[in-house]
Amino acid sequence: MNHIILFYDSSCPLCLHEVRMLEKRNADNNLLLVDLHDENALARYPHVKKQKAMAILHAQTSSGEMVFGLDATHAAWSAVGLGYLSAPLRWPLIRYVSDFFYRVFISKRHIISRLLTGKAYCNNNTCGPIKKAQSNE
Numbered sequence: 496m497n498h499i500i501l502f503y504d505s506s507c508p509l510c511l512h513e514v515r516m517l518e519k520r521n522a523d524n525n526l527l528l529v530d531l532h533d534e535n536a537l538a539r540y541p542h543v544k545k546q547k548a549m550a551i552l553h554a555q556t557s558s559g560e561m562v563f564g565l566d567a568t569h570a571a572w573s574a575v576g577l578g579y580l581s582a583p584l585r586w587p588l589i590r591y592v593s594d595f596f597y598r599v600f601i602s603k604r605h606i607i608s609r610l611l612t613g614k615a616y617c618n619n620n621t622c623g624p625i626k627k628a629q630s631n632e
Contacts, residue, residue, distance in 0.1 A: 499554050504604075505531070506530070550605045551601060553567055554567035564601070
């Protein structure tokens with residue numbers, strides 16, 4: 496089995512939910528999860544730029560190849576034995592449609608999270624509504 500490093504956004508409730516599911520299935524430790532908001536962990540991967548990884552899911556294969564978007568999702572799911580569930584998203588023709596919807600999802604993930612879960616953001620693995628900054632006036 497190939498080992499995969501998945502770089503994820505812990506501030507996204509839906510993303511965090513998926514990561515927690517992956518963690519539960521990761522009995523063979525084939526998946527290493529790296530929180531993009533953990534600067535110490537991210538420092539070990541200088542080739543991964545946080546801003547780009549926040550815009551599209553990044554994963555690194557055991558050979559060092561970087562994969563992105565739904566290819567990263569499929570790699571992570573495969574690492575924990577669930578690749579058969581995500582494989583159809585990589586099939587020709589379906590791939591183009593699923594990639595389109597992935598791009599919409601990733602750019603609006605916090606809004607979609609709020610609509611689906613009532614939580615737009617998470618802080619320190621605790622999810623809640625968006626908090627507005629207080630004014631110092």
